[in-house]
Amino acid sequence: MRLQFPSGVAGAGSRTRRPDAGPIAQPRGFLEKKMAIPRLRHAVRTLFEVPAALRRLSRACSTFHAFTDVLRLPKRQMTKLVFPLQELERQLTPDSRLDLHVKIFDPSLEDISKAEAVFTATSRNRISYLSSAVRLDHAPDLPSPEVCFIGRSNVGKSSLIKALFSLVPEVEVRVSKKPGHTKKMNFFKVGKYFTLVDMPGYGYRAPEDFVDMVETYLKERRNLMRTFLLVDSVVGIQKTDSIAIEMCEEFALPYVMVLTKIDKSSKGHLLKQVLQIQKFVDRETQGCFPQLFPVSSVTYSGIHLLRCFIANITGNLKTDGL
Numbered sequence: 496m497r498l499q500f501p502s503g504v505a506g507a508g509s510r511t512r513r514p515d516a517g518p519i520a521q522p523r524g525f526l527e528k529k530m531a532i533p534r535l536r537h538a539v540r541t542l543f544e545v546p547a548a549l550r551r552l553s554r555a556c557s558t559f560h561a562f563t564d565v566l567r568l569p570k571r572q573m574t575k576l577v578f579p580l581q582e583l584e585r586q587l588t589p590d591s592r593l594d595l596h597v598k599i600f601d602p603s604l605e606d607i608s609k610a611e612a613v614f615t616a617t618s619r620n621r622i623s624y625l626s627s628a629v630r631l632d633h634a635p636d637l638p639s640p641e642v643c644f645i646g647r648s649n650v651g652k653s654s655l656i657k658a659l660f661s662l663v664p665e666v667e668v669r670v671s672k673k674p675g676h677t678k679k680m681n682f683f684k685v686g687k688y689f690t691l692v693d694m695p696g697y698g699y700r701a702p703e704d705f706v707d708m709v710e711t712y713l714k715e716r717r718n719l720m721r722t723f724l725l726v727d728s729v730v731g732i733q734k735t736d737s738i739a740i741e742m743c744e745e746f747a748l749p750y751v752m753v754l755t756k757i758d759k760s761s762k763g764h765l766l767k768q769v770l771q772i773q774k775f776v777d778r779e780t781q782g783c784f785p786q787l788f789p790v791s792s793v794t795y796s797g798i799h800l801l802r803c804f805i806a807n808i809t810g811n812l813k814t815d816g817l
């Protein structure tokens with residue numbers, strides 16, 4: 496059963512800006528010239544105004560990181576943000592609605608709220624970058640369940656991991672994109688709950704030792720609970736994605752397809768891509784979770800649901816409903 500949260504908790508006046516709305520323009524300059532404020536006074540004022548503007552900007556950017564902010568949205572907007580697949584399904588004719596499997600993982604808002612605690616740092620739940628490794632035998636030996644994120648370079652993997660950890664902004668998601676830099680597996684510890692592993696991005700320039708590293712990890716990591724395979728929703732499944740899919744299938748891994756950057760396409764294009772990927776998952780895969788997870792690291796669409804899914808599959812969501 497879905498929890499009923501009070502609607503309209505925040506009035507229209509308290510509604511916050513979209514995170515991608517950009518900096519708030521300051522109507523300065525013109526007036527100051529007119530009024531001929533002395534330079535020193537102007538400099539002192541600016542000194543005080545900059546932190547205020549930054550605070551406003553950071554408040555705007557923090558919108559939707561926390562689920563309590565999401566619950567204040569009007570219902571339609573909230574559904575779009577929390578369940579983007581359901582929003583896409585609404586555009587289908589009733590007889591083709593079954594094409595998208597929106598209800599396989601269908602937590603209540605209460606479950607999503609509970610899952611957020613797993614991603615929130617407290618004195619008892621320390622969330623931090625742990626270590627990096629270039630070989631599996633250098634990886635930390637941890638008893639907690641593990642999930643890993645794989646995807647082509649530029650698919651939006653670092654942005655997604657940053658979005659998942661946005662409640663703990665001090666967690667540094669390291670990006671080593673410079674050609675020639677060693678690509679590593681980065682381990683993040685989420686308290687006693689689980690470990691998240693950011694695997695190096697693959698692509699046509701990926702060195703062989705990288706393939707070895709990913710392959711060995713996927714094949715041999717005993718506590719690996721689920722692999723999250725990222726696909727760019729704008730371009731769909733590419734050749735290198737197919738290689739990763741084949742690898743997951745060959746090793747009989749349970750994996751999940753996450754569709755990134757959903758804010759970038761028109762509704763029509765996104766729906767076309769999602770249906771095409773869904774058809775591929777239904778017909779060509781065995782180990783892939785049938786429900787797709789569309790996300791945007793810019794608007795936070797789908798991020799809360801993904802957090803809830805991770806909490807659930809790592810055994811950290813105590814609920815009867817799922």
Ligand code: GDP
Pocket residue numbers: 646647648649650651652653654655696755756757758759790791792793794
């Ligand atoms: P990685 O190489 O897979 O780690 O990819 P990044 O996270 O660095 O993202 C690659 C590019 O895509 C960057 O320019 C990001 O700003 C952009 N990007 C990532 N996620 C999103 C998203 O959800 N929406 C949009 N519009 N851009 C994104």
